[in-house]
Amino acid sequence: MIKKTANFFTYLFIFTAFVACSDDDDNGPDLIAVESSTATNVPAPQTGGQGEPVGGPFTKFSFSTGAVTTSDTEWDIAFRGTSIAVNGGVVTGTDDEPERNGDAGVSIESGTFADITTAEGLTFAQDADGAFAIASGSDNGWYNYNPATFTITPIPGKILVFRTHDGKYAKVEILSYYKDAPAEIDAMSDEARYYTFNYVYNPNEGETSLTIN
Amino acid sequence: MNLNKCRLSLFLSLIACLHVIGQENSPSQKDSILTENLDEVVVTATRTIRQLSSLPLPVTLIAKKQLQQTGFTRLNEILNEQTGIIMTPDATIGGGEGVQIQGIASDYVLVLIDGVPVVGRSSGNLDLSRFAIGNIKQVEVVKGPSSSLFGSEALGGVINIITEKPSSEKINGQVSHRMASFNNQNTNLTINQKWKKLGYSLFADRLSTDGYDLAPTQEGQTINPFYNYTLNGRLYVDVSDTWNVFASGRYFYQEFDVAPSTSEEQDLNLHLKVNHKATSKSQLQYELYYTNYVTDEKSIDPIDNELLIANDFDQRLFRPEIRFNHTFSPQNILTIGAGYNFEHLERSLFAGDVTFESQYLYSQFDFKPLDDFNIIIGARFDNHSEYHSQLSPKISGRYDLSPNFAIKGSVGSGFKAPDFRQLYLDFTNAAGGGYSVFGKEVEQAGIERLQENDEIATLQVDASELGEPLDAESSIGYNLGFVVKKGKLSTELNFFRNDFKNLIDTRILASKTNGQNVFGYINRDRVYTQGLEMDIRYKPWKDLNLSAGYQLLYAYDKDKREAVKNGEVFARDPETLQTVRLSTSDYFGLENRSRHTLNAKIFYEVPEWDANANIRVTYRSQFGLTDQNGNDLLDVYDGTFAKGYALVNLTFGKTFFEHYQLQLGANNLLDFKGNNPLATQDNEVLLNPGIQLFTKINIQF
Numbered sequence: 085m086i087k088k089t090a091n092f093f094t095y096l097f098i099f100t101a102f103v104a105c106s107d108d109d110d111n112g113p114d115l116i117a118v119e120s121s122t123a124t125n126v127p128a129p130q131t132g133g134q135g136e137p138v139g140g141p142f143t144k145f146s147f148s149t150g151a152v153t154t155s156d157t158e159w160d161i162a163f164r165g166t167s168i169a170v171n172g173g174v175v176t177g178t179d180d181e182p183e184r185n186g187d188a189g190v191s192i193e194s195g196t197f198a199d200i201t202t203a204e205g206l207t208f209a210q211d212a213d214g215a216f217a218i219a220s221g222s223d224n225g226w227y228n229y230n231p232a233t234f235t236i237t238p239i240p241g242k243i244l245v246f247r248t249h250d251g252k253y254a255k256v257e258i259l260s261y262y263k264d265a266p267a268e269i270d271a272m273s274d275e276a277r278y279y280t281f282n283y284v285y286n287p288n289e290g291e292t293s294l295t296i297n
Numbered sequence: 298m299n300l301n302k303c304r305l306s307l308f309l310s311l312i313a314c315l316h317v318i319g320q321e322n323s324p325s326q327k328d329s330i331l332t333e334n335l336d337e338v339v340v341t342a343t344r345t346i347r348q349l350s351s352l353p354l355p356v357t358l359i360a361k362k363q364l365q366q367t368g369f370t371r372l373n374e375i376l377n378e379q380t381g382i383i384m385t386p387d388a389t390i391g392g393g394e395g396v397q398i399q400g401i402a403s404d405y406v407l408v409l410i411d412g413v414p415v416v417g418r419s420s421g422n423l424d425l426s427r428f429a430i431g432n433i434k435q436v437e438v439v440k441g442p443s444s445s446l447f448g449s450e451a452l453g454g455v456i457n458i459i460t461e462k463p464s465s466e467k468i469n470g471q472v473s474h475r476m477a478s479f480n481n482q483n484t485n486l487t488i489n490q491k492w493k494k495l496g497y498s499l500f501a502d503r504l505s506t507d508g509y510d511l512a513p514t515q516e517g518q519t520i521n522p523f524y525n526y527t528l529n530g531r532l533y534v535d536v537s538d539t540w541n542v543f544a545s546g547r548y549f550y551q552e553f554d555v556a557p558s559t560s561e562e563q564d565l566n567l568h569l570k571v572n573h574k575a576t577s578k579s580q581l582q583y584e585l586y587y588t589n590y591v592t593d594e595k596s597i598d599p600i601d602n603e604l605l606i607a608n609d610f611d612q613r614l615f616r617p618e619i620r621f622n623h624t625f626s627p628q629n630i631l632t633i634g635a636g637y638n639f640e641h642l643e644r645s646l647f648a649g650d651v652t653f654e655s656q657y658l659y660s661q662f663d664f665k666p667l668d669d670f671n672i673i674i675g676a677r678f679d680n681h682s683e684y685h686s687q688l689s690p691k692i693s694g695r696y697d698l699s700p701n702f703a704i705k706g707s708v709g710s711g712f713k714a715p716d717f718r719q720l721y722l723d724f725t726n727a728a729g730g731g732y733s734v735f736g737k738e739v740e741q742a743g744i745e746r747l748q749e750n751d752e753i754a755t756l757q758v759d760a761s762e763l764g765e766p767l768d769a770e771s772s773i774g775y776n777l778g779f780v781v782k783k784g785k786l787s788t789e790l791n792f793f794r795n796d797f798k799n800l801i802d803t804r805i806l807a808s809k810t811n812g813q814n815v816f817g818y819i820n821r822d823r824v825y826t827q828g829l830e831m832d833i834r835y836k837p838w839k840d841l842n843l844s845a846g847y848q849l850l851y852a853y854d855k856d857k858r859e860a861v862k863n864g865e866v867f868a869r870d871p872e873t874l875q876t877v878r879l880s881t882s883d884y885f886g887l888e889n890r891s892r893h894t895l896n897a898k899i900f901y902e903v904p905e906w907d908a909n910a911n912i913r914v915t916y917r918s919q920f921g922l923t924d925q926n927g928n929d930l931l932d933v934y935d936g937t938f939a940k941g942y943a944l945v946n947l948t949f950g951k952t953f954f955e956h957y958q959l960q961l962g963a964n965n966l967l968d969f970k971g972n973n974p975l976a977t978q979d980n981e982v983l984l985n986p987g988i989q990l991f992t993k994i995n996i997q998f
Contacts, residue, residue, distance in 0.1 A: 138812070166812065194865065196876045215755045221808035224757065228927030232975055239927045240876050241867025259874040267871055268936075282875070 173210025186249025380846025401453025417590030442711030
C-alpha cells in the first residue's frame with residue numbers, strides 16, 4: 085500500500101513537472117497561463133448518513149486560489165460526503181448548506197481529461213431546490229458505489245466542467261474519494277471523504293479554452 | 298493448468314497396468330459409456346423417441362453407466378464434466394451455482410424431469426444440486442433454443458432428467474451408502490418391479506453434510522450444514538394394448554442448520570400421463586402436471602431473537618397438456634400439442650399474490666424428403682396474460698453424405714417470459730442502506746408512494762415511461778455441425794451463435810433523499826454468444842473409452858461492444874487513477890464466461906475382475922466475475938478475474954460376489970482451491986473447498 089501511494093506521487097510529480105515544463109509562452113501578453121493542478125486530500129466530512137439525516141458544513145473550494153476557502157462568496161464548488169455543491173442556483177434544502185451567491189454551474193462530459201478542451205457550447209446546470217446539479221446516488225453523478233467491496237470510486241470518463249462563481253471555466257477529474265488516493269482501496273482501513281482531483285482552470289475572463297499551452 | 302504431474306501419471310499408469318493384466322481375458326460385450334450406441338435414444342429433441350445418432354440437433358446424452366461409474370450423486374456434478382456445459386459460481390461470495398450452456402446463463406436453461414418443467418429459482422438461478430440422480434436412466438441435454446417445443450426459458454438449452462422404467466418381473470433394486478469429505482453422507486434405496494401389466498418404482502434418498510467454508514477468516518460458513526430427502530414413486534400401468542398410464546410423485550425437502558434462523562426448501566412434483574394408441578399410426582397423450590416449490594427463510598438475531606428478515610416463497614404451476622402424434626410412415630411424424638399453464642406465486646417481498654395464465658399450441662413435422670436427408674420444422678405459440686404473445690419457430694436438418702459423415706444445422710428461436718420478480722417485486726432493503734427495487738407492474742405505484750412520503754430526490758426517467766409493459770426476452774440460435782465417424786473414432790464439431798435481444802436489465806428510476814437509488818426493470822440488453830464445441834471419442838480397445846471435449850466461446854454485450862468501438866467507454870488507470878479510453882481488445886466480454894473450456898475422460902473396465910476405473914479432467918480458462926471500476930463492463934483494468942483452473946476427478950469401482958459394489962474416489966484430486974478475486978485485502982476467499990474423497994457401497998438385489 086505504501087509502495088503504491090509512493091508510486092502515485094511519483095507519477096504525480098512527473099506529471100506536474102511535465103506540465104510545468106510544457107508551460108511555454110505561446111499565450112498572448114494579456115492572458116494568464118492556463119495550468120493543470122492537483123488538489124489533494126480535500127476533506128469532505130459529514131455527520132449522519134446511513135438513514136440518519138445528513139449534516140455538517142460543506143468544504144468550499146476556489147479554483148482561482150486552488151485551495152479550500154471559508155469565504156461565503158468567493159467559492160466555486162463545495163464538498164460534503166459524496167455531495168458536490170456549486171455556487172450557483174439555489175440551496176437544495178439539506179442542513180448546513182452554504183448560500184449560493186455566485187453564477188457557478190456544472191456540465192458533466194464524457195471523455196478522458198485531455199479530450200475536454202473547451203467549455204464553449206456546454207450547458208451548465210445549477211443547484212436547485214431538492215437536487216444538486218451533480219445528481220446524488222451511485223451511477224447518477226460522479227461516482228459508483230460497489231456494494232461488494234463497499235468502495236466509492238469516480239465513474240471513469242466523467243469529466244466535470246465548471247463555470248466558476250465569477251464566470252470563468254475549469255475542468256475537473258476526480259481521482260479518489262479516499263485519503264492519499266490509494267490505488268487499491270480497502271474500505272475497512274482507508275479513510276473516506278477526502279477528495280483528490282486534477283483540474284485545469286482558465287483564469288482569463290471570457291476564455292473558454294481548457295487546454296494547457 | 299496446475300496439474301500435479303506425478304500424482305496424475307501415477308493414476309494413469311495404474312489404469313494402464315489394469316489394462317495389461319486385463320488383456321489376458323475373455324470377450325464380454327458391455328455397453329460403452331462414451332461412444333454412441335445405435336440403441337441410444339433420446340426424447341427431448343423432438344418429444345418423440347429418436348435415435349441419438351440421427352438427430353439434426355446438438356444433443357448431449359449422459360447414460361446411466363457414466364452416472365454410476367463416476368460415483369456422483371447430484372445433477373450439477375455430472376453436468377459439469379460435459380463439453381460446453383459449465384457450473385459457474387455466482388459472482389457474490391457464497392452465492393449459488395448455475396449451469397451455463399453455450400455461454401448462456403442458467404436463467405435461460407429449462408430443466409425438466411420426464412419432460413415436465415421444474416420451478417423454483419433464486420434470482421433466476423435453479424439449484425441443480427437439488428436433483429438426486431440415483432434413479433435416473435439418462436440425462437439429455439439439447440443445446441440451443443427449443444422454445445418451439447417447450448416454451449419459455451428454453452433459450453440456452455433444455456436439460457431433461459429421464460427416470461428409469463422397471464423391466465424385471467422379480468423385485469429388484471439397490472441400496473447404497475456413500476460417505477465423502479465434509480461429513481457428506483448419502484443413502485439411497487431403489488426398488489423396481491414390472492409385474493404383468495403393472496410396474497412400479499420407488500426411490501428414497503437422504504443426503505446430509507456439514508457443509509464447508511470458503512472464507513475461513515469471515516464469520517459463518519459458506520455452505521451451512523444441511524440435510525435433504527428425496528422421495529419418488531412411479532407407477533406404470535398397461536391398461537390395455539392401446540391404453541397405458543404413467544403416474545409419478547416426487548417430493549424433496551431440505552433444511553439448513555442455521556439456528557436460531559431457519560431455512561427450509563420443499564419441492565413437490567405430481568405428474569400423470571395417459572397414452573392412447575388410437576390407431577396403429579396415431580397416438581394421443583394426455584398429461585396433467587402440478588408442481589409446488591416452497592422456501593421458508595427466517596433470519597433471526599442470535600442475541601435478542603428478533604426476526605430480521607423473513608423471506609417466504611411459494612410457487613405453484615398446474616399444467617394440463619394434450620399431445621397428438623401421427624406417423625405417416627416411419628420417417629414422417631407429425632406432432633401437435635396444446636396446453637394451459639396456471640401459475641401462482643406468493644412471496645413476502647411482493648406487493649401481493651400473483652397469478653399468471655398462459656395457453657400454448659405447438660406443432661412439429663419430422664420428415665425425410667430424401668433417404669439421407671432429415672428435416673424437422675416446428676413452431677409454438679404462447680399466449681400470456683401479462684406480456685405480448687410469442688411465436689417460436691424452429692427448423693433443423695441433417696444430411697448424411699456418407700455413413701461416416703453428416704452435416705447438421707438448425708435455426709430456432711427462444712424466449713423467456715419476464716419473471717415474477719421483474720413484474721411484482723416491491724422491496725426496500727432497510728439493512729442494505731435503504732435502496733428500493735420495483736417490478737414493472739408495481740413501479741408506478743411504488744414511485745408515487747415514495748413521492749408522497751417525500752423520499753424521492755430526483756426522478757431519473759420520464760414519468761410517462763413508468764409501468765410500460767415489459768417484453769419477453771428472446772433469442773435466435775444457429776447451430777451448424779459436422780459428424781465424422783471412422784472405425785474407433787468419432788468426432789463432432791458444432792459452431793453456434795445465439796443472438797439475444799430485449800434482455801431485462803435493472804435501471805435507476807430515481808434517486809432517493811437518503812442518497813440511495815430506486816431501481817426498476819427495462820428491456821435493454823442485446824448480447825450474443827458464439828463459438829464452437831468439439832467432441833472426440835476414441836475406443837482403442839473394447840473396454841477402454843477415451844474422450845475429449847473443447848468449447849471456444851465469445852460472449853459480448855452488443856451495445857457495450859459498440860460503445861467501446863466508438864471510444865465511448867472509459868476505465869481508470871490503476872496507477873495514476875486517471876481516465877483512459879478503452880479499446881476493443883480491452884473489453885473482456887460477459888461476466889463468468891471462460892474463453893476456453895476443456896474436458897478429457899478415460900473410462901476403463903476390467904470385466905474379469907468386475908472392476909472399472911475412470912479419470913476425468915475439466916479445465917476452464919480465466920473468467921471475470923464483475924465490473925469493478927464503474928464503467929458497467931468487464932475490462933482488463935478490472936481486478937476481478939479468477940485464474941483458469943483444472944479439476945481432476947477419479948473413481949475406482951469393483952463388484953464383489955455379483956451384488957456388492959465398492960467405489961473409491963476423489964473429486965478435485967489435486968486439491969485445487971483457487972482465489973476469489975472479490976475477496977477484500979487480507980481476507981482469503983477460496984473458489985473450491987478442495988479435495989473431496991469418497992467411498993460408496995452399493996448392494997443390488
